[in-house]
Amino acid sequence: MQGYARAAALCVLGGANAMNQQQADIVIVGGGGAGLRAAIAAAESNPGLDILLLSKVYPMRSHTVAAEGGCAGVIQAHDSLDAHFDDTVAGGDWLCDQDVVDYFVRHATEENLRLEHWGCPWSRKPDGSINVRAFGGMQIERTWFAADKTGFHILHTLFQTSLKYPGIRRCDEYFCTDLLVEDGHCAGLLAIDMRSGEQTLIAASAVILATGGAARVYRYNTNGGIVTGDGMALAYRQGVPLRDMEFVQYHPTGLPGSGILITEAARGEGGVLTNREGYRYLQDYGLGPETPPGQPQNKQMELGPRDRLSQAFWHEEQAGRTVATERGAAVHLDLRHLGEQHIQERLPFIRDLARTYINVDAVHEPIPVRPTAHYTMGGIQTDRHTATCLPGLYAVGECASVGLHGANRLGSNSLAELSVFGRLAGEQAAERAAQGLAVDPQRLRPQAEAQAAEREALRRANGPERLAVLRDEMAGAMEAGIGIFRVPAQMTATVEKIAELKARYQQLGLKDGSHAFNTEWLQAIELGFLLDVAEAMSHAALARQESRGSHQRPEDFPARNDALFLRHSLARQQQGGATEVSWQDVVITRSAPGERHYGGKATGEAGR
């Protein structure tokens, strides 16, 4: 343990002058689609600004890269903004803010076109025009795609485009640990330069959080290791509410075991789901009548919304009709009837993933799949212009709740959200930065140093608790209590478990006391973030006494209750740490809450 002692000594020597200091007009935390789009928008709206893009991974590693299926935007002549609006609001079980949805559908196509102008290789029709594909819950094809690597192409296009703006500079592999608040304004942040382990204070007129989702609170998920809800927790700790956190989307088709995603586009292209008897079970869950294989109908069968499909799996599993695999229960996603050529052209990545990770060639065999945690509909509460209630702090992308997704997100709306609201956030922050509200970094120094000392203490923590153990217990508890179906006893148990884990977190012991690229330390900080997010999720879930969208309580509150819960939940951390849940009205402009129709019933709605 000589090394440990020596590292600790180094740190003491580093002492008071160890903190670096920087200043920028705008600092953006997160180099995913949302953060990059915001940076570009800020640079375009005011080329004189100093924009700092800070990210714990190189931007092109951000999890936007993993999005496969596509990005929504009305483009076909027989489609309409109203139809996109209706699908989104109904898909969200009327918990969407309709003014926000309206703004979104009006700007999505424009943003997709802008990506095209920047070089994004959207898949084309033979005549050279943009091609679109069908997606779950959308009544007309309006999902733009770049084969089955849409997120990858969007992210790389945005990253490469961002390079041409001299106003944008980057801090790659900087890990944000705290927000700095002065006089009730967000005035900057504290970050760790991962390569050296040094703490850096960054003062800025405006801070944009674009840190992505939090599905890593679950055991089986489609998310990358970096998707740990950091931004949500950063805001939550400053008293900013997290909104609608109980709504977590399970994606119906992840690979069993790893949770790696098999995109919905596989169904949009005509793939079908069957149980162990080879029967297309979705017709038993209000999504029928059965459509011929390879001829998918919008909003029917396999193209029903994700919450319904995941719930159907759960029932099949209860009834013992799932397929047993080495890696647990699954159903079959069958693409064979599409033929090798079509699969290779439209779904090459899916074929590669299935071959690599479970040794199944989709051309010859069905792919075993099961629901896995995928997307956090909720997030940091913002107004419809992406501003949080803390002046100077903006949030955008999956970490934010701007009010678009309601109780269930429609696939392909979230990638479009990154551009539409990323741009808005960038412009808003640029406007604020131009007002010259920057705080002298020297004034932030005392609180930054206090927080830095806390982080340092964690690095040297030597309690009895193990990081991996706490993390696995949390993920298991969330899966059990806040999963696809939520039963009261288990929810309560999860709330208690998270509280227990938060207490045990204080007793953590780390083995690695060094500074340089100390990933154990960073993972420990992330676990702290995850626990806060899990806490907000579980409290909000308990408080919402109804079933809506992805939040289903079949035992105690099986129905939707508009009288009481046509409202957003707001989970807030009180001074002293307790979580309180309050409610905020939903903005309804033109679509009164109705029933969600899928399957045969949906066709009556089409074209409305």
Added chain:
Amino acid sequence: MSDTIELAVTRYRPEQDTQPWEQRYTVPCSDDMSVLDALNYIKDALDPSLSHRWSCRMAICGSCGVMVNGEPKLSCKTFLRDYREAGVLEVRALDNLPVERDLVADISGVVEHIEAVKPWLIRHSEPPVDTAHSQTPAQMARYHAFSQCINCALCYAACPQFGRNPAFLGPAALTLAQRYNLDSRDEGSSERMPWLNAEEGVWSCTFVGYCSEVCPKDVDPASAINRGKVASDINYGVNLFRLLRGKGDA
């Protein structure tokens, strides 16, 4: 068939070590375990002080490149089952790059090279906001493979010319320049040409070709670079011709 396998990991902790050294770990080995799973197992169960990068675990984010038995690999796409015979896996940080710590290579130089070649669509005029450029599937096919690069830097670890001279722009950066040059919507190839022509550009490549062998995304950077040589030659010829006719350099 044993159900464990040994990993010989090259460690380097800048605060403690003066040079890299090898540490051995025994990890469980099952058919679906990737090298990344093994590294995460070590981190969680055996030795939390081991540092490595990863995120997506589905071969798309490009974080997790390491040398496995001397070959550059994505650890999330490399499986223990393929090394059962060998019995031991030697894992070290990517070759030809400075090592920040353990398996974490410093890729900032590679990223700078990528930034240098103007990898964005260059147009003399912006099209109207509400229309898309036309691009047929055949036109897209011309650059599509070159747009699949995930910046994992395996090709840099594979390239002896980059190992000799880190200023060489290298496979991924030069491929990216070609990706835009071949895009029917782009009008910027003449702006990128100085980079291709430069000492550190395509002519530093001697067509070893190993970059294309190790590329996990079938990008074929060797082909991109050597097609770049053809373009560079043509550019040279055209310029010479213009010079001879007294029209100056283009």
Added chain:
Amino acid sequence: MRKPWQPQQPRNWWLRNPAYRRYMLREATALPLLLYTLLLLAGIVQFSRGEAAFATWLSWLQTPAGLLLQGIALAAALLHAVTWVALVPKILVIDSDRLRIDPRHVLRAHQLGALAGNLGLIVATLWLLWPTGGA
């Protein structure tokens, strides 16, 4: 507090990997070809020095050393041709709106071209040197 380890490229880097060894072999084919060129050059010099000198040169070609050198040169020439021709489709890509040629055809064309060229040379040589032929 950074202290990255700066690796040095080892002198024997090209021995460490089969791909590098293949590459070096391809590059090394230039050597026997150089030797063979020198050999031919020597032949011309001998020829200019008279029949006897040329005859010694010719007989040296038939010694084991001479045969070995020619054998190696032939193998190297073949390897050189095959490996470089195989790379052609990666370098010469004909794909524009006006003209597109399948890379496989580009390869075939070069292979056939190389074959035809070589056969042509052999035939021409035989025809020139055949006792009853051109001479």
